Amino acid sequence: MKILLLHVSEGAERLPVAPLGMACVAVAAVRAGHQVHRLVLPPEEMKARLPGLLSRLAFDAIGISVRNIDDQRRVDPVFFPQQVRRVVDLCRRCSSAPLIVGGAGFSIFPQRILDYLGADYGIRGEGEVSFVDLLDRLQNHQPVDDIGGLVLPGRSTAIPARFSDLATVPLPRPGRDLSLPAPSADLWVPFQTRRGCVMDCSYCSTASIEGRPLRRRPAKQVIANLKEYVATGYRQFFLVDNTFNLPESYAVELCETMQAAGCSCVWKAIVYPWRMSERLVRAMAGAGCEEVSLGFESGSPGVLRRMNKRYNPEDVIGVSRLFSRYGIKRLGFLLLGGPGETRDTVLESLQFADDLECEALKITVGLRIYPGTPLEGVALREGVITAATDLLRPTFYLAPGLEAWLPATVAAWAAERPHWLY
Numbered sequence: 001m002k003i004l005l006l007h008v009s010e011g012a013e014r015l016p017v018a019p020l021g022m023a024c025v026a027v028a029a030v031r032a033g034h035q036v037h038r039l040v041l042p043p044e045e046m047k048a049r050l051p052g053l054l055s056r057l058a059f060d061a062i063g064i065s066v067r068n069i070d071d072q073r074r075v076d077p078v079f080f081p082q083q084v085r086r087v088v089d090l091c092r093r094c095s096s097a098p099l100i101v102g103g104a105g106f107s108i109f110p111q112r113i114l115d116y117l118g119a120d121y122g123i124r125g126e127g128e129v130s131f132v133d134l135l136d137r138l139q140n141h142q143p144v145d146d147i148g149g150l151v152l153p154g155r156s157t158a159i160p161a162r163f164s165d166l167a168t169v170p171l172p173r174p175g176r177d178l179s180l181p182a183p184s185a186d187l188w189v190p191f192q193t194r195r196g197c198v199m200d201c202s203y204c205s206t207a208s209i210e211g212r213p214l215r216r217r218p219a220k221q222v223i224a225n226l227k228e229y230v231a232t233g234y235r236q237f238f239l240v241d242n243t244f245n246l247p248e249s250y251a252v253e254l255c256e257t258m259q260a261a262g263c264s265c266v267w268k269a270i271v272y273p274w275r276m277s278e279r280l281v282r283a284m285a286g287a288g289c290e291e292v293s294l295g296f297e298s299g300s301p302g303v304l305r306r307m308n309k310r311y312n313p314e315d316v317i318g319v320s321r322l323f324s325r326y327g328i329k330r331l332g333f334l335l336l337g338g339p340g341e342t343r344d345t346v347l348e349s350l351q352f353a354d355d356l357e358c359e360a361l362k363i364t365v366g367l368r369i370y371p372g373t374p375l376e377g378v379a380l381r382e383g384v385i386t387a388a389t390d391l392l393r394p395t396f397y398l399a400p401g402l403e404a405w406l407p408a409t410v411a412a413w414a415a416e417r418p419h420w421l422y
Helices: 020-031 043-056 081-094 104-108 110-117 130-139 206-210 219-231 248-260 278-286 301-306 313-325 343-356 374-381 405-415
Strands: 002-008 035-041 061-065 099-102 121-123 189-191 236-239 266-271 289-297 329-336 360-365
Touching: 002 020, 002 043, 002 081, 020 035, 020 061, 020 130, 035 043, 043 081, 061 081, 061 130, 081 099, 081 110, 099 104, 099 110, 099 130, 104 110, 104 206, 110 121, 121 130, 189 219, 219 248, 248 278, 278 289, 278 313, 289 313, 301 343, 313 329, 313 343, 329 343, 343 405, 360 405
Parallel strands: 002 035, 002 061, 061 099, 099 121, 189 236, 236 266, 266 289, 289 329, 329 360
Antiparallel strands: none
């Protein structure tokens, strides 16, 4: 089949994030014998170029990636599916090919987004196997109802998503599967070595996207793919694994294999500030890690418990000091205003973050409410939302009594600290 994969770039950033998930699906479809054409453009360029492409090439199916729902801003958020719906309408006017939706954002709200967009099919969770299965069955005019993760218009029951053994799932290659701008100091290539998360943070949607079971790619497979990018001039990578350091044994193996293989690259990763040994941090530094996203979220033990975090402030201090000792920069994250937050806990967290002396700190006020999370249950019980609330539209939890005080307080602290981002 001849397939068109579309991704509408979000926002007006100079270097938009490359759609890694769509690239993984593209290489799986190609290996299954399908012809794949990819188009990644901002909304206005997509509107200008898509009709001509659809008129020149008769596609058998069109896949559309929905990676994010909004820009996570509590005040004046941008709602990305609105842009995607315009692309869907354009496809309908110019082509009779079936429309298939997938992506991380879609997987959080599968039925709701499918209905909102008016597409024909959706794939919830990983698409490398299920999307290809759907294409094969459509090509052979076979029933599709039992495909893992398949979402159909108006269907009340959902088929569980299919999560694969990553050792069997191909990695995208530079240029062929993942289109990137020319290498530059500002470009960090997204790269993933594992999927899944068992941490169950109260507000997090990762389990809806990647599942809870943690699955890893073989270290040698990872290094071989990294070397493909390095050979084409890309040396900076952002390892987008949800928790790079878990399990630690795999992280150590990955770093030590990378160093032994002489993979001349630099990278940054997301870490969970818990159960990190000096051996791992030393291995990360030796393998080229320059920066970590240190999402400690709060300096209040009580608030951390409400978030279902496994660590305490002392754990964060110890991990942060290790990274500092080995010259790895720390981008800290504070997430303020959740259940149990008070003025005292906010001030406790701000002072805690200040004492950590991270090279940079990102502060978010208010927690985005996602369906199926414990935070949704708290919001329902407290009357922040009702059963009729459409969570597809950006909806945030902010602890009662902090609505005006918290943003003003954070702004005042950030104004005196240029490395704080708010």
